[in-house]
Amino acid sequence: MVFAFAGFLAFLKPFGMHNVGYLYALSFWLVMCFSGYALYAPAIRVGDKVLALVISEIRWQKWISLGVSTSVASVLLGLIAPFIIDLFFSLQQSYWSSVISSIIASLFIGGFITLISIIKDYVKAQHQLIGEQQQQIEDGESHVASIQDRRLMEFLSKLPLEKRGTLLCLQMDDHYLRVTTDKGEHLLLMRFKDALQHLETFPGFQTHRSWWVAKEAVSSTKKTGRKLLLILKNGDEVPVSQTYLAQTKQALNLN
Numbered sequence: 001m002v003f004a005f006a007g008f009l010a011f012l013k014p015f016g017m018h019n020v021g022y023l024y025a026l027s028f029w030l031v032m033c034f035s036g037y038a039l040y041a042p043a044i045r046v047g048d049k050v051l052a053l054v055i056s057e058i059r060w061q062k063w064i065s066l067g068v069s070t071s072v073a074s075v076l077l078g079l080i081a082p083f084i085i086d087l088f089f090s091l092q093q094s095y096w097s098s099v100i101s102s103i104i105a106s107l108f109i110g111g112f113i114t115l116i117s118i119i120k121d122y123v124k125a126q127h128q129l130i131g132e133q134q135q136q137i138e139d140g141e142s143h144v145a146s147i148q149d150r151r152l153m154e155f156l157s158k159l160p161l162e163k164r165g166t167l168l169c170l171q172m173d174d175h176y177l178r179v180t181t182d183k184g185e186h187l188l189l190m191r192f193k194d195a196l197q198h199l200e201t202f203p204g205f206q207t208h209r210s211w212w213v214a215k216e217a218v219s220s221t222k223k224t225g226r227k228l229l230l231i232l233k234n235g236d237e238v239p240v241s242q243t244y245l246a247q248t249k250q251a252l253n254l255n
Helices: 002-012 022-054 061-088 095-156 192-198 242-252
Strands: 167-173 176-181 184-188 204-208 211-214 218-224 227-232 237-240
Touching (some): 022 095, 167 192, 192 211, 204 242, 237 242
Antiparallel strands (some): 218 227, 227 237
């Protein structure tokens, strides 16, 4: 952006530079603009921190800080600018006479450089905010996944070792719970509602007052009359009652 601004000034050729070639004018403005950036950028940062301690209670503290920092940097650039002008064009007036006009011109250049600094800091802050939010989301997802894994492992630990595998479905069977995994079935002396509490964070849903299925276990569906059946990956068929029909369709994105 500084390079583009210098190129624009070289094209306009202000301050009586109309007889100067474009490349020579561009070289001058590049030196002038980057010198200004080297002064304004740190002046704005330092001024913002220093004045924040002094006038932190004032409503327009941020803009007052920018105004003061820009003015100070403009004076500094105005003191340096005559040397740069003399390097390229030779001064046509005394140093101190040139300083006044240089400060005025520096305020114009400084306004643009200040704008660049504000935009850069805003973009940087937005990137940082997005990064922090993304990290929070990832941390939250990891935490949820950790809870899901822990609760699932607690539940599966109740099964014999040879039956512990990918959970497919649960079926209430009198006072027992029939647990089906990809390793087979096992009956647990456990209440159905207690099992559902164990798996409340696990991706699955109830299809019937006595059935629960893992979402990833469903491979297809079929209808027998008005009744909907879920076909699981192991070939089992799970009934869906009218009470849980809408919930099941929503979970599986069915029309």
